[in-house]
Amino acid sequence: MSEVTIIIDGKEVQAQKGQRLLQVALKAGADIPNLCYLPGVEPPQNGCRLCWVEVEGLKKPVTSCTQVIEEGMVVHTRTPAVDRLVRSGFEMLMSVHRLDCKVCPGNRRCALQDIAKSRKIPLKPKRLNKIEPDLPIDESRPDLGFNPNHCVLCGHCVYVCNNEVKKKILDFSQRGLATVISTFDGRPLADQECDGCTRCAEVCPVGAIYLRQ
Ligand code: SF4
Ligand code: SF4
Ligand code: FES
Known part of the structure; x- marks a missing residue:
């Protein structure tokens, strides 16, 4: 696997091409709500629907546990759209x-x-x-x-x-x-x-x- 650089909330992060974004972001210290992700389990269960982020160039927020990283990806973990989705998902669960x-x-x-x-x-x-x-x-x-x-x-x-x-x-x-x-x-x-x-x-x-x- 080759190394790629992505930006998470303005911070440069190095990771291996093909890794899931949630795993990379959590390791880099990002605070992304998640309940159903277990590192290494493929494909991710994608059940809790809490790990939303926005990626520049994509029209809609994505679940970071399913998103595969690519060189140069620019990620935002806190935007109004992300916060709304997290809140709704959490309220449904609760x-x-x-x-x-x-x-x-x-x-x-x-x-x-x-x-x-x-x-x-x-x-x-x-x-x-x-x-x-x-x-x-x-x-x-x-x-x-x-x-x-x-x-x-x-x-x-x-x-x-x-x-x-x-x-x-x-x-x-x-x-x-x-x-x-x-x-x-x-x-x-x-x-x-x-x-x-x-x-x-x-x-x-x-x-x-x-x-x-
Ligand atoms: S929350 Fe439910 S599914 Fe998850 S580990 Fe606990 S008992 Fe199992
Ligand atoms: S009752 Fe409270 S501590 Fe127990 S699982 Fe629910 S939120 Fe967590
Ligand atoms: S961690 Fe549950 S959907 Fe991503």
Whole structure:
């Protein structure tokens, strides 16, 4: 791969041709909201729709996790159009999220809280009706718990369980607005051949899959 130079918010950044813009920008210190990107996973899931940027010469903002860098690219991470898209995407996400931070295992280490703080967007959406999910919590195991009401469907747990640990216990289930993360057969975690590696809890950016102490 050959080296290219791009400009991110006025700063020159060197990277390898063909890399995804989000990975390069985050490494260079840019603050771009993202939930579903895992470095090295190709193609990117492109599910959270939060990592918007503007690239000079392109008519519309693009998701930076899918955008491949090219020599001379000039990128802006904060424009009115980008901020609008990030805010709308975040509000949509939070409109179907059970917001009970005080009792959530993710409290104070949660990517949603970080995004809300850095973009000055309230965690509780103001413009959309809120539907608080009330799905059953799985605390069948002593070491791991799963609360689907906090899940943002980033897919990180599914990826590591299937591709790194190769246990194939977790997957996306159902479709559209009903999509949830579940075990393959729908039975609780305690009934699975899970050896408690806890990689899923490590990669969960919120408080959905968590360690039980
Ligand atoms: S996942 Fe994050 S935003 Fe949601 S309740 Fe837990 S700490 Fe709060
Ligand atoms: S449980 Fe966590 S890691 Fe898995 S999809 Fe939901 S938010 Fe992502
Ligand atoms: S990080 Fe780009 S769409 Fe989620």
